[in-house]
Amino acid sequence: MKNLLSKKLGLLLPLTLALTGCVSNSQNPEPSSAAVPEEMEVSESHDTGLPFDFEVEPEEFTLSFEVEQTLITTAAKGERRTVLDYGKVGDTVSWRYPYEQISVSLSPEKDYLSVEITSENENDNSFTWPVISADTYYFPFGEGKRVPADDPAWFDYLNGQEFQVMEQLSMPFWISSAGSYNLLFVMEDPYRTEMNFTSDSPIAFSVSHQFPAIDDNRTNKFRIYITDKDPVSAAKLYRNYVIEQGQFTTLEQKAEANPNIRKLYGAPFIYLWGDFAVSADDINWQAFRTSLSSPVMEYFLSFAGRLENGQEFTSVLKEIQGQDYVAEYQKNVICSYISQLLKRDDFWEPSVFTQRSSELEVLLAKGYGSLSETDRIQVHKYAVASNLPEVFADAGQWMDSQTVTLLQEMKEGGIEHAWIGLNSWEQAYGKPELVETAVSQDYLIASYDSYHSIHEPGREQWITAQFDDPSLYENAVITDQNGKPESGFQNVGRKLNPALSLPAVKNRMETIMSSQLPFNSWFIDCDATGEIYDDYTPSHITTQEEDLAARLERMSYIRDQYHLVIGSEGGNDFAASDIAYAHGIELKTFAWMDEDMKRNQDSDYYIGKYYNPNGGVAEHFSNRIPVKEQYRTTFVDPKYDIPLFKLIYNDSVITSYHWDWSTFKIKGATADRMIREILYNVPPLYHLDAVEWSKYKEDILCHQTVWSDFSQTAVTREMTGFEYKSEDGSVQKTVFGGDGEAAAVAVANFGDSSYQYENIEIPAHSVLIEMNGSREVYTPSLDPEHV
Structure with a gap:
């Protein structure tokens, strides 16, 4: 991948290191001998060989890169905060926000700037950074979207939105334009990270991260890359990052x-x-009308009180007795009802289904009680077809x-x-x-x-929310901080x-x-x-x-x-x-x-x-x-x-x-x-x-x-x-x-x-x-x- 990167239109821009730092004034009562005096600048030369010049102002946590004497705003002004313990060790700059109990460090790496934000508080904590404003964004909304900051449709869509990164982004990064360059922000710890879009035009947003007490990881990390204007360059850097992490596997x-x-x-x-087990094409409807008094049909009717459309089925049978045809709607009701019957475990009754086809005999030879659900349904199908051969086609061809x-x-x-x-x-x-x-x-x-989703036992609305172990509904569901169970899909059941x-x-x-x-x-x-x-x-x-x-x-x-x-x-x-x-x-x-x-x-x-x-x-x-x-x-x-x-x-x-x-x-x-x-x-x-x-x-x-x-x-x-x-x-x-x-x-x-x-x-x-x-x-x- 290094060779590929080196060919990509000058992806990595050679820079040197420069730092600027400020702290708040003395209105905050907590002293620290390590605090940087107000407006102090550090601009000494550093022969590190690292490809970054950057300037940071900790009080509002603004961050800029300097490229060919052009200053690129990477992170705009955020909330003004008290700063303590500003310092530099080697090429790493660090400081603390004492009231938020947050510490920050910035370290230039081989081809990116690493930003680490750590909560010093073991209880629930949060921090917002960066604030981003640009002319154009490239967001991994699904496949990917180019979002002009002044586009009214995109503004209407994003206005006031709070996007959970793990859910709303297909990959945890964004690309923002900065003059002749693009900036790639990679969120290395995207859990509990939210992008908050402002109500102002043009489009801008801030990023907030939660540090819950239940999580031992107290550090949130960003990588920031500068690339040329082509967003492909940034995408390939992210691909390289995924490979570096050992998370890439080809088809x-x-x-x-x-x-x-x-x-x-x-x-x-x-x-x-094709949810039915039998279709209208599999039934001779004229013969069906003349067989309504047969034992099999009477057996069908005996389940009407236990099936969802049982009453409708009963009404349809009465209707077609006075007709010389069967309407499409009536055919659908009958096929739906019979299909439900065929899937019931209690449908098989040897005294009703006395005629046995060879296919039915082969299946029953295994012992009905030991059959899989698939085979039981086939028994039911062949039993119906064998006992009403003038009405139903060969069961093996149903739904073909x-x-x-x-x-x-x-x-x-x-x-x-x-x-x-x-x-x-x-x-x-x-x-x-x-x-x-x-x-x-x-x-x-x-x-x-x-x-x-999991539904209350006995009241399941779809099969995937039904589980054999009934205790899961009470003992294995997710609850929020207030002890309330998280609702399932469409607010049915739980998660x-x-x-x-x-x-x-x-x-x-x-x-x-x-x-x-x-x-x-x-x-x-x-x-x-x-x-x-x-x-x-x-x-x-x-x-x-x-x-x-x-x-x-x-x-x-x-x-x-x-x-x-x-x-x-x-x-x-x-x-x-x-x-x-x-x-x-x-x-x-x-x-x-x-x-x-x-x-x-x-x-x-x-x-x-x-x-x-x-x-x-x-x-x-x-x-x-x-x-x-x-x-x-x-x-x-x-x-x-x-x-x-x-x-x-x-x-x-x-x-x-x-x-x-x-x-x-x-x-x-x-x-x-x-x-x-x-x-x-x-x-x-x-x-x-x-x-x-x-x-x-x-x-x-x-x-x-x-x-x-x-x-x-x-x-x-x-x-x-x-x-x-x-x-x-x-x-x-x-x-x-x-x-x-x-x-x-x-x-x-x-x-x-x-x-x-x-x-x-x-x-x-x-x-x-x-x-x-x-x-x-x-x-x-x-x-x-x-x-």
Whole structure:
């Protein structure tokens, strides 16, 4: 990495050392013979060979660098404080703030200035520094954002915001412009660190750090680098820092332990939906109407009082007795009800299901009581189909149109590799052929899983919040300093302490994997989002550091114990060595910020319900919606994007969108998102069932041909270059690889007019691809309804 740094446009600027220090006047009563007299300057020559000149004024903790006789303000004026014990040992400057019980030291290192802020108080303490003001910022908000300080949309978004660094930044640094240079601030201890954006325009912010009594680490550290104006220089310094810390692992290194990781290369991310165990296509509805008085149908009705839609099912049966047809709504109610029945442990009744198919006999020969949950559901399916053969198709083919057939069509269409995500493992229990087919086609297939929320035993609202050990709800949850349990997702239930979760993780995974379903991937929600906690429960006090370590431990356990390709929501870089893929870096969820998106079902902006009456893709994921202009600027408009995460981790973690915001989700943005997927090497993300596949099939397959070829070349290479080719950011260029190998290059034009690049014209909303000695201009060709 040293050789790479030395080539990067003069990354490190040779400076010498100069110091300035001031203390407060005598209005503060606490004397110290070590205090520096007011306005005293230290400007003696230091032949240290270190590349820094800096000036610090401790009283307001301002910090400046001098570069070629130009003074660059690094940290602006903060709160005025009393200063004691100002001194210098070697090249290290230090002092104390006695009333805050804080000590500070500044030390020039090889290519950065180290700032250490230490709490001398063993109780809870906090300190705010630095105060930052600049013309332009580059923040690792997800992939990365260029934020002009005077931009009104960004000001409206950031105004008054208090961002927790671990959660809101994908990597703990920021870059701020300073004249002809950039400053890179790396937060080495980002836990309990908050960025507080002011209400003043232009945009400015301060950084505060909490020192809780429960944490033994009392020192907060920053590294400050000066680079040239190119933000790529700063990104590469951070990559070098991560490597220095021993925290960087390439995809190919991960693939040495699990070659299945290579199935992610050139693979789209596809959530495949189908919550029913039987679909309307699997039922002869005319025969269904004439069999309502059969023993099996009467048995179905006997459960009506115990099922969620039992009353609705009963009403529908009465309705269709007087009809010569079955309406779509009625079919959905019946399929939903029967699907719930088939998943019940108490459904099997030999006296009702007297007819036995060969498949049923084989399953029962194992002994019903010893069957896995998967096999029990298959028993139930074959029992129903065997005893009502005129009504139900062969049970082995139930849901094929939503699962097996759809996967086969994807493969035949040219999707060689894909990541398939299921809403839960129960989806696979109902249709094991789905998992088997995916694996046989060289696809990865994973279930959604989560250990974040825990619900009151017996009142669980979703399966991942249900745990076999009922004592966890009282004895293993996170409480705040006031002894109040932290609320779970959507304020339901509580949050499980990760440090106490591993036995539950092992128990759940052992149960799922005992079904013999050949899962080869897994998705663990929340663990890489940075939403971490200090737990003040007296019996199991846990710090944020311990919380995060436990999350990484449980993900690694799932990965290693079951040889699975794992990913997580978010994908912040503390998890980069542990996961292979991440959903959320490229576009985080933001619907919660706006009432129209979140709750107003009459609004065009409403994201949609978590529900589909036919068990397919919920409208939350299938509804295409516009995005309000203020959110379009800050979350969607590619002109403000900068691939900070890819410049550091392109060859380490494969990143895509939060599942709320699939490739087709945003009206008017699809083409730009597709060319960005090439420019930044981002896998498309889709939500599919038979209906959605039919709707988007041609667009998906056309895009896959171009995107996948590029991605397979780019994915294992470092992103070595990025630049804005137009001042407004509407034309961007990325470079993957080089330095001895032919680079893969993309130049994307997000603008409304064509752009001349060298001797090639790139039309509006198109991308030029240079790879393997050839050039191609790609303009997504979309159904007009999908633009």
